[in-house]
Amino acid sequence: MITLGIESSCDETGVALYHDTDGLLAHTLHSQVALHAEYGGVVPELASRDHIRRVVPLIQETLRQANCTLQDISGIAYTAGPGLLGALLVGAGVARSLAYALDIPAIGVHHMEGHLLAPMLETDAIQPPFVALLVSGGHTMLVGVEALGRYTVLGETLDDAAGEAFDKTAKLLGLGYPGGPAVSKLAQQGDPDRYTFPRPMVDRPGLDMSFSGLKTTVLNTWNKAVTAGDDSEQTKADICRAFETAVAETLAIKCKRALQQTGYRTLVVSGGVSANTTIRQRLTQVAEALRGEAFFPRPEFCTDNGAMIAYAGHLRLKAGQRTGLDFSPRARWSLEDLPPIA
Structure with a gap:
């Protein structure tokens, strides 16, 4: 067939x-x-x-x-x-x-x-039940997968999707479109200790998410830097690093909660943002810390x-x-x- x-x-x-x-x-x-x-x-x-x-x-x-x-x-x-x-x-x-x-x-x-x-295209190791994180420019949601086709939405973004926040951050910093790859590339050159951005909605119970506040934090941080005469590429890189880390940590906290809440050991992550190396590494650490495993599509299928x-x-x-x-x-x-x- x-x-x-x-x-x-x-x-x-x-x-x-x-x-x-x-x-x-x-x-x-x-x-x-x-x-x-x-x-x-x-x-x-x-x-x-x-x-x-x-x-x-x-x-x-x-x-x-x-x-x-x-x-x-x-x-x-x-x-x-x-x-x-x-x-x-x-x-x-x-x-x-x-x-x-x-x-x-x-x-x-x-x-x-x-x-x-998509991650099942190349492996038979993924078997329900599992938690899926769908993270892209248009969607960010956690899904409980009891069986194929039997899905329960555990939590989702209340405003901007994670990928949309990447694109808006890139636009604010003049990095072009699409923004995700540009922000991630510049973040590699950033100082991890210069800025610390908030992890939205992690201080309250539940699995819903929000990323629009991070966009506002980027805007305010950049405007302050420009006002101070520090609009260098390094400052942009430092902001990108803080932004990317905040998104990765927020997703990690929510995924950990979802795995603990469901009792599932497998985490499947897909969508355009799942190609981000920092996010992949952080979510793999979360799954392994709970004695589970994380699966991702190859980059071209993200x-x-x-x-x-x-x-x-x-x-x-x-x-x-x-x-x-x-x-x-x-x-x-x-x-x-x-x-x-x-």
């Missing part, structure tokens, strides 16, 4: 082919970073138009890399939400049209379930990609699940609304 996966929820067009015994056969990706860079963020209409231009050539290239034809495909998975509606409609429309023409089943995949399952959609869709198609022709992409969609994978 070969599943074609199509991801088009935001600013990356991803396509992949997943085989039930051979695993990932091929995957291709086009990023729109350059397209949106001059605006400092994603422009939805431009994103949708670019998906239209890219998706069919990427499908053709993925098939070529895997030495497959359309007739070899057994099912099609596409991102049905959450995301930008226009962008979602592009992938959904192409997927549904292909499935109808080829007379094969199609399944709409939850974008965050794709991220949650950001949005077709491979995670192909894999998640493959599991649901094998379970006999289907999406009808009356598909409706969803800008908002709770993980808790998904049916179990059985």
Whole structure:
């Protein structure tokens, strides 16, 4: 069984082919970073138009890399939400049209379930139950995974997602877009002792998070430095170091609580921010201190990609699940609304 996966929820067009015994056969990706860079963020209409231009050539290239034809495909998975509606409609429309023409089943995949399952693309060691931390530019949430498809949201950000806070910090410091990699790179040169930023909401019970206050701390710290005539690259690096450490420590404290609260030993971390080296190291330490283990996708599967959609869709198609022709992409969609994978 070969599943074609199509991801088009935001600013990356991803396509992949997943085989039930051979695993990932091929995957291709086009990023729109350059397209949106001059605006400092994603422009939805431009994103949708670019998906239209890219998706069919990427499908053709993925098939070529895997030495497959359309007739070899057994099912099609596409991102049905959450995301930008226009962008979602592009992938959904192409997927549904292909499935109808080829007379094969199609399944709409939850974008965050794709991220949650991404580390399983390359290891069989991850078995439920476990705690998943989904941390990206649009989402930051802790999820209790009792079984595949049976999810309980344990806590989530009340405002900015962690990745959004990285991007806003980069913008405040004039580091460009996207901000996460730029902040992390500069943080490596920062003095860890110069600034100490707050760890939001760790002094109260619960697993909800907040990152907008860190953005304000960055702004105030930078403005004070500029006023004092200290607007050097080193000062920017020191601020980035303090910011990144605060985010990593906040996530670590919340993950530790989630593992202790559930009694689970396994921590699965995915989403774009999971590529951050400091965060990976800190969360690995948390899991190991509790005699558990942390799992992460390889860096290329941390950001949005077709491979995670192909894999998640493959599991649901094998379970006999289907999406009808009356598909409706969803800008908002709770993980808790998904049916179990059985």
